[in-house]
Amino acid sequence: MSPPTPPFSEEHEQLRDSVRGFLERELTPHAQRWEEEEWFPDEIFPLLAGQGLLGLKYPAEYGGQGGDYLHEAILCEELARVGSGGTAAGIGAHVNIATPPIWKFGTEEQKQRYLVPAIQGVKIGALGITEPGAGSDVASLRTRAERADGGWVLNGEKTYITNGVRADFIVTAVRTSPEGGHHGTSFLIVDRGEGVSSAKLAKLGWHASDTATIAFEDVFVPGQNLLGPLNEGFKLIMANFQWERLAMALGAVGAMQLAWERTAAFARERHAFGRPLAGHQAIRHKLVDLATSAYACRCVTYDALRRFVAGEEPVSEVTMAKLLTQRASFELMDACLQIHGGAGYMREYWVERAARDARLGPIGGGSDEIMREILGRTLGL
Numbered sequence: 619m620s621p622p623t624p625p626f627s628e629e630h631e632q633l634r635d636s637v638r639g640f641l642e643r644e645l646t647p648h649a650q651r652w653e654e655e656e657w658f659p660d661e662i663f664p665l666l667a668g669q670g671l672l673g674l675k676y677p678a679e680y681g682g683q684g685g686d687y688l689h690e691a692i693l694c695e696e697l698a699r700v701g702s703g704g705t706a707a708g709i710g711a712h713v714n715i716a717t718p719p720i721w722k723f724g725t726e727e728q729k730q731r732y733l734v735p736a737i738q739g740v741k742i743g744a745l746g747i748t749e750p751g752a753g754s755d756v757a758s759l760r761t762r763a764e765r766a767d768g769g770w771v772l773n774g775e776k777t778y779i780t781n782g783v784r785a786d787f788i789v790t791a792v793r794t795s796p797e798g799g800h801h802g803t804s805f806l807i808v809d810r811g812e813g814v815s816s817a818k819l820a821k822l823g824w825h826a827s828d829t830a831t832i833a834f835e836d837v838f839v840p841g842q843n844l845l846g847p848l849n850e851g852f853k854l855i856m857a858n859f860q861w862e863r864l865a866m867a868l869g870a871v872g873a874m875q876l877a878w879e880r881t882a883a884f885a886r887e888r889h890a891f892g893r894p895l896a897g898h899q900a901i902r903h904k905l906v907d908l909a910t911s912a913y914a915c916r917c918v919t920y921d922a923l924r925r926f927v928a929g930e931e932p933v934s935e936v937t938m939a940k941l942l943t944q945r946a947s948f949e950l951m952d953a954c955l956q957i958h959g960g961a962g963y964m965r966e967y968w969v970e971r972a973a974r975d976a977r978l979g980p981i982g983g984g985s986d987e988i989m990r991e992i993l994g995r996t997l998g999l
């Protein structure tokens with residue numbers, strides 16, 4: 619089935635072919651091993667940079683490809699096909715959430731110091747917002763930065779941070795004023811160094827990624843590392859969320875498509891009671907429902923993407939795409955696992971990993987409940 623009125627041009631599709639080929643050669647064959655080792659090599663970043671894949675949407679003057687969000691969207695979909703949620707998450711955190719605020723809100727000097735090496739893959743970034751006591755309720759974050767001679771002194775703790783062990787710099791949300799709530803939040807770009815320590819967390823899925831707690835103990839951050847206006851960090855958080863959520867929706871769409879193709883092939887080959895699984899109506903209907911769900915997710919996501927690229931502020935559409943796709947992806951993976959029977963429960967089968975990896979979607983980047991709260995407001999409820 620051809621994709622719904624794609625927002626992509628022929629040039630974008632050519633990029634897709636070359637990205638898919640590259641990832642299939644360089645990443646996919648290692649995906650299972652990286653998941654078992656619970657780490658993908660840092661060298662993947664310069665490897666991707668060599669193909670221009672860490673700077674697709676960034677201007678050429680910073681070493682980017684001068685493309686647009688549609689080029690980046692292709693990377694999001696294709697990374698999901700590598701079959702390691704953790705690898706896609708680590709690369710995605712760098713490209714989709716850590717570097718965009720520097721591009722949008724950074725000074726020229728910050729762009730030279732962080733964005734340029736990030737696009738080259740020689741510096742790895744992370745975004746540090748979540749804290750042990752502040753996840754969905756971002757406004758209650760407590761990591762504090764106090765004025766010091768020439769900069770700030772930072773104390774506090776972040777948790778569940780993707781790339782939290784390997785990151786060279788952490789784009790960190792901090793409290794810069796005793797005033798509570800949304801006011802008094804700012805962003806600092808924190809270099810790994812004295813006073814910064816990370817502890818990797820064990821988790822259900824995304825094994826190849828390093829999700830970590832990061833502690834800041836009397837960390838000196840120079841004044842020029844303030845990112846965006848003082849005490850207006852909340853705007854930066856909100857600006858970042860739209861692309862992050864769209865990127866997650868695109869990843870789900872890519873992963874769902876691949877899972878469906880593989881499961882349909884399995885159901886045609888595997889026999890039970892004298893016929894292929896797909897010959898049993900219950901399985902055939904299940905596969906049809908899954909294809910319908912994947913198609914609906916793609917339509918909603920592409921609509922939000924088209925609006926986002928056109929410069930609209932499609933908060934409702936992006937939120938709906940995130941809400942719909944993340945839950946649907948998890949449900950689709952679970953159904954695909956079921957169709958694989960006992961094999962689906964085995965580590966050696968891709969679907970066991972895909973089902974675990976998909977569970978993060980309804981939690982990360984703003985949970986399902988928070989998406990519903992946002993939609994409640996945008997729908998005037």
Ligand SMILES: Cc1cc2nc3c(=O)[nH]c(=O)nc-3n(C[C@H](O)[C@H](O)[C@H](O)COP(=O)(O)OP(=O)(O)OC[C@H]3O[C@@H](n4cnc5c(N)ncnc54)[C@H](O)[C@@H]3O)c2cc1C
Pocket residue numbers: 711745746747748752753754755777778779780781821824829978981982983984985986987988991
């Ligand atoms: C693998 C992984 C990677 C991550 N990577 C990053 C990262 O790179 N950077 C980063 O900053 N963060 C990251 N996160 C954090 C993620 O964004 C948070 O986990 C998420 O926002 C939820 O916050 P929380 O875990 O504190 O849950 P809580 O906010 O404590 O929520 C707990 C439950 O209560 C629900 N809930 C909360 N408020 C309401 C409400 N008002 N109404 C109804 N229900 C509500 C939530 O939906 C959830 O089900 C990551 C998380 C994971 C698991």
